[in-house]
Amino acid sequence: MRGKKDMMSGDDIRNAGLKVTLPRVKILALLEQSEQGHVSAEDVYKLLLDAGEEIGLATIYRVLTQFESAGLVTRHHFEGGQSVFELDRGEHHDHIVCIKCGRVEEFFDQTIEDRQQEIAKEKGFSVEAHALTIYGYCKDPACRAS
Amino acid sequence: MRGKKDMMSGDDIRNAGLKVTLPRVKILALLEQSEQGHVSAEDVYKLLLDAGEEIGLATIYRVLTQFESAGLVTRHHFEGGQSVFELDRGEHHDHIVCIKCGRVEEFFDQTIEDRQQEIAKEKGFSVEAHALTIYGYCKDPACRAS
DNA sequence: CAACAAATGAGATGCTTTTGCATTCTGCCA
DNA sequence: TGGCAGAATGCAAAAGCATCTCATTTGTTG
Structure with a gap:
């Protein structure tokens, strides 16, 4: 059983009033594929690096924050410093x-x-x-x- | 109705294996009297200043952390940056x-x-x-x- | 495809919290 | 009660996370 939405895409970014840029697409894709489902900005940065995508940490924070405002992503403040993000599938x-x-x-x-x-x-x-x-x-x- | 303990004192500090120093006594007393009950390290710093006690912020963080380890105080990570502390009355x-x-x-x-x-x-x-x-x-x- | 606004990257900056170190103070024993 | 060892403090520097600045690059729309 899955959530209301299984796949996010460029349309989701566009609908949020954001330009469909490479960093945003890559970050969204990564959140989608992420095993854990719960990643910190730092995690996103490193995972993208591993995947050969050099995206600045500042951009990652900006994009995640925008995704959060747009309701695409949820931010959690677990104990232990960093915020953790996960795709918001509507549930x-x-x-x-x-x-x-x-x-x-x-x-x-x-x-x-x-x-x-x-x-x-x-x-x-x-x-x-x-x-x-x-x-x-x-x-x-x-x-x-x- | 109040908690198990209504008053903390130097004994609590001593029992925690800590020396009874002026900063620790003042901080504990402040937590006790605090209206809000939930204060940040910064709050403690400013309230003590108002009360004429000049205690370094670093000391306040150290003491609060020690009190936390000793179970005298509980630390909460509400959203919005700073940690807040409150006296642990056992409930x-x-x-x-x-x-x-x-x-x-x-x-x-x-x-x-x-x-x-x-x-x-x-x-x-x-x-x-x-x-x-x-x-x-x-x-x-x-x-x-x- | 030109033009403009939006987005990015790199580094600076801000805040909260922690740490290193020299100085001061507590608790304990003679 | 004086003195000492270890603990505690204060200050300043550092660390960690997140945001901001600004010059440059990239989508988008006409």
Whole structure:
């Protein structure tokens, strides 16, 4: 089962009111193919270098930020410094992150979503966004807590 | 209703294996009295200055980090740059933050806690920590979404 | 295909946080 | 209570992440 959209393309960039340039196309393609699905700007920079594309880090930050504004990409602030980006396929989800190996898995839980709305209501807040991240050790034996 | 501990003191610093110095005492006292309860290192620096205590920013970062290791203080990474610290009174809770005025309120929801455990279990993760932050506009009319 | 606006690259810059090192202070023991 | 070893502090420099500046290059539209 996949999200609403499986493939992004130049049209998505154009629809965002952005010119279809090589850096933008390459970055979008990379996010699409990315194994992990969750990459930092630095990761994007290095992966593109490996692929023979020399795109400045400043451009990568700019493009990712623009993609974020356009709703093509979501930015997460996990603990540990750098922001992490992932393609936005239109389905909200939260994350569970391995604090040993960095593996990121996604989940969605309607019960939690509902409770959040209720809590916000009780406190008189509107809900514009939320971030839930669980940190732990994944099932890889090498990562199990000592 | 208050947490397990209402007052921190030099003993807490000593028990953490740290020497009881003026900067540490002042910082701990400030966290205790702080209205907001959630302050950045910069905030601590300025508040102490206002109180006539000149303590270097580097020291404040060092002390807060030590307090964190000692479990006296919890560090949060809300969106927007700086880390914020709060006294750890022994009760876990999550946060709801106003994206307009920065107000921070706390909440605890057993249902959400339970669901998190179940989700981690399903994914084969252990749960070492988690961070749930809801972002929205608070009840202050000046903050209501335009 | 010309012309203009938008985008890029490289390096400078800003901010938050950490670190190195010389000086000062705490806690402990004689 | 005086003195000492190790810990803590302050300052300035550095590090890490992200953004900005500006000259140059590249899409796009007519």
